[in-house]
Amino acid sequence: DVKVTQSSRYLVKRTGEKVFLECVQDMDHENMFWYRQDPGLGLRLIYFSYDVKMKEKGDIPEGYSVSREKKERFSLILESASTNQTSMYLCASSPIVGRNQETQYFGPGTRLLVL
């Protein structure tokens, strides 16, 4: 089974703090994703990485950065946390197989509260 793990289930931070959210997948997938989930808005893509050290902005990248130094690990960084970044953060990974759109596999999520 594909396993995607996220470093924390719950996190409480203060405004202005630097926050790191870590995601690790164990299936050698090329693609990794960070989403933000808010009630009534569904999942919105923050950043996407298709290879080590490669990244692409999603729909809402402002206030976030990412790092992918190893294939299995994809980090989301909030340089200076703000209260409007309080949300559920979901990491996902998917393989590249030919030209097909492949299934994304999700971690359990990190619920972040910024005070």
Added chain:
Amino acid sequence: AQSVTQPDIHITVSEGASLELRCNYSYGATPYLFWYVQSPGQGLQLLLKYFSGDTLVQGIKGFEAEFKRSQSSFNLRKPSVHWSDAAEYFCAVGAGTDKLIFGTGTRLQVFP
């Protein structure tokens, strides 16, 4: 631009009743279509997916979905709902890239 619409924000059904969750997409070519389920406090789990071929797709937990090109729909169905099906359900479309576009979700509540 590609988009996904789930018109029902919240649905309530009785245990044992049938269920249909609606999903409409906007995409010019044949899409890749997915249904995911999210139990409270959990990540998303794939229920089923449509890539090509038979338009009626079977998934896990007794769910099925039908792709209707003429209606741009991919509705999720289950003939008899169980209390454990209470969750949030997301429809998603893959538009020829590695990214997915998700709908806003439908929350299912099941009464005994």
